[in-house]
Amino acid sequence: MTDITEQPQTSHGKRKWMYPVIRKGKLYHYRNWLSYVYLILFFAGPFVRVSGQPLLLLNVMERRFVLFGQTFWPQDFFLFVLAMLTFLVCIVFFTMAFGRVFCGWVCPQTIFMEMVFRKIEIWIEGDAKRRRKLDEGPMTREKIVKKTSKHLIFVILSFLIANTFLAYIIGSDNLIRIMTEPVSLHVVGFVSIWVFTLAFYLVYSRVRELVCTVICPYGRLQGVLTDKHTLMVAYNYKKGEPRGHIDRKDPTAKGDCVDCGLCVDVCPTGIDIRDGAQLECVNCTMCIDACNQVMEKIHRDLNLIGFYSEEMIREDKKPSFTSRMKAYSAVIAVLFGVLIYFIHQRKDVDVTVLRAAGMLYQEQPNHYISNIYNADIINKTDKLQQIKLVADDPDVKIKYIQAPGILGKESSTRIVFFLMLPQSKIHAAKTDIELNVVEHDKVLNTIKTTFVGPYDED
Numbered sequence: 533m534t535d536i537t538e539q540p541q542t543s544h545g546k547r548k549w550m551y552p553v554i555r556k557g558k559l560y561h562y563r564n565w566l567s568y569v570y571l572i573l574f575f576a577g578p579f580v581r582v583s584g585q586p587l588l589l590l591n592v593m594e595r596r597f598v599l600f601g602q603t604f605w606p607q608d609f610f611l612f613v614l615a616m617l618t619f620l621v622c623i624v625f626f627t628m629a630f631g632r633v634f635c636g637w638v639c640p641q642t643i644f645m646e647m648v649f650r651k652i653e654i655w656i657e658g659d660a661k662r663r664r665k666l667d668e669g670p671m672t673r674e675k676i677v678k679k680t681s682k683h684l685i686f687v688i689l690s691f692l693i694a695n696t697f698l699a700y701i702i703g704s705d706n707l708i709r710i711m712t713e714p715v716s717l718h719v720v721g722f723v724s725i726w727v728f729t730l731a732f733y734l735v736y737s738r739v740r741e742l743v744c745t746v747i748c749p750y751g752r753l754q755g756v757l758t759d760k761h762t763l764m765v766a767y768n769y770k771k772g773e774p775r776g777h778i779d780r781k782d783p784t785a786k787g788d789c790v791d792c793g794l795c796v797d798v799c800p801t802g803i804d805i806r807d808g809a810q811l812e813c814v815n816c817t818m819c820i821d822a823c824n825q826v827m828e829k830i831h832r833d834l835n836l837i838g839f840y841s842e843e844m845i846r847e848d849k850k851p852s853f854t855s856r857m858k859a860y861s862a863v864i865a866v867l868f869g870v871l872i873y874f875i876h877q878r879k880d881v882d883v884t885v886l887r888a889a890g891m892l893y894q895e896q897p898n899h900y901i902s903n904i905y906n907a908d909i910i911n912k913t914d915k916l917q918q919i920k921l922v923a924d925d926p927d928v929k930i931k932y933i934q935a936p937g938i939l940g941k942e943s944s945t946r947i948v949f950f951l952m953l954p955q956s957k958i959h960a961a962k963t964d965i966e967l968n969v970v971e972h973d974k975v976l977n978t979i980k981t982t983f984v985g986p987y988d989e990d
């Protein structure tokens with residue numbers, strides 16, 4: 533892989549502004565459709581409701597996360613960590629097997645840049661040649677109109693993206709409140725929207741491909757995650773070299789590459805894939821489409837640039853499923869299994885019961901012994917819960933000092949209660965007791981605690 537210092541630059545060492553040519557081939561159309569699905573999901577995500585909850589909410593401040601309508605609380609944090617770990621292992625495995633294809637096909641940066649902002653730029657300023665001419669030309673009336681309209685649309689779009697992004701963090705209801713209520717009530721929210729808007733606008737109007745080639749840490753990891761078995765966008769130098777124009781007298785004198793340079797013209801990061809695998813390649817596959825169009829015209833085999841591993845090109849081998857890939861697949865399967873198990877085991881109502889500190893037991897009338905307990909009850913659902921505690925053992929009586937009552941949706945409460953046991957039923961220093969958390973005869977959770985009391989050693 534080439535070094536980061538090999539960023540496309542001018543002869544003065546300045547950044548080279550990209551004017552990628554768009555060649556619509558088969559893969560471009562697939563990306564296009566994928567981006568439509570992606571954009572619909574992105575903009576609908578915080579507003580679509582599943583069981584009264586958003587599809588996705590990542591409220592980091594309150595440590596509340598919603599995934600497909602399922603709310604995860606700080607108490608479920610280990611599930612969140614497990615899900616993140618599974619996600620990370622999937623990314624590592626996916627990168628090992630398919631390189632940086634995530635970047636070119638599903639990364640929000642590429643989708644918004646290439647499938648939204650770039651299209652608007654082309655619509656207003658024209659194709660690559662016209663855009664370059666407009667930028668290099670003098671400040672005419674046409675240039676002012678085109679540039680102003682483009683940047684105005686960019687700001688509006690950035691504003692929309694910033695609002696949606698914020699809705700994923702604070703929830704759509706809070707966002708609507710910020711938008712409809714006086715600014716003085718939501719100064720932080722209001723400022724955040726404009727800070728995000730400015731950030732998105734700068735990213736899509738100025739920073740652009742530098743996010744992928746310089747800033748993104750995932751891009752920098754490619755060197756360690758990929759190996760000679762990794763499938764990635766690559767130039768088949770064995771078929772392509774020696775490159776050059778077709779020799780009409782001896783068409784076999786040269787390789788398939790006619791050195792037209794189209795694969796470089798279409799590259800949004802400005803690299804020449806014929807120089808070998810490079811960190812700057814986001815696997816957007818634009819060069820595959822462009823080269824295939826050339827190959828079709830000159831009646832040569834397609835996929836001179838295609839999805840190849842180094843091993844496939846060098847040793848003419850088929851793609852291989854290496855032992856490293858098998859090991860990762862096994863780890864992913866185990867992680868998914870554990871994650872699904874814990875999600876399935878997750879209760880709608882979470883309860884923590886602790887015997888009150890500093891008190892052993894109390895003697896009650898009719899030869900009963902009591903212990904006093906505190907319990908924290910969390911309702912993780914979006915509906916009211918009228919719950920009560922019921923002991924598994926019919927000999928155990930429960931007397932509330934502070935009863936649970938009706939528990940509001942997504943809220944918690946603390947209750948205080950006595951557990952009472954006939955002294956004749958106490959046979960050890962600690963007696964295990966099971967308590968069911970019940971709502972209308974439905975057991976929502978079962979918890980274990982211990983009961984202390986005097987007992988006869990004989």
Ligand code: SF4
Nearest residue numbers: 789790792793795823
């Ligand atoms: S598009 Fe294909 S033929 Fe043209 S320069 Fe690139 S690799 Fe060679």
Ligand code: SF4
Nearest residue numbers: 799813814816817819
């Ligand atoms: S080399 Fe090809 S796949 Fe890689 S970024 Fe450039 S156009 Fe996209």
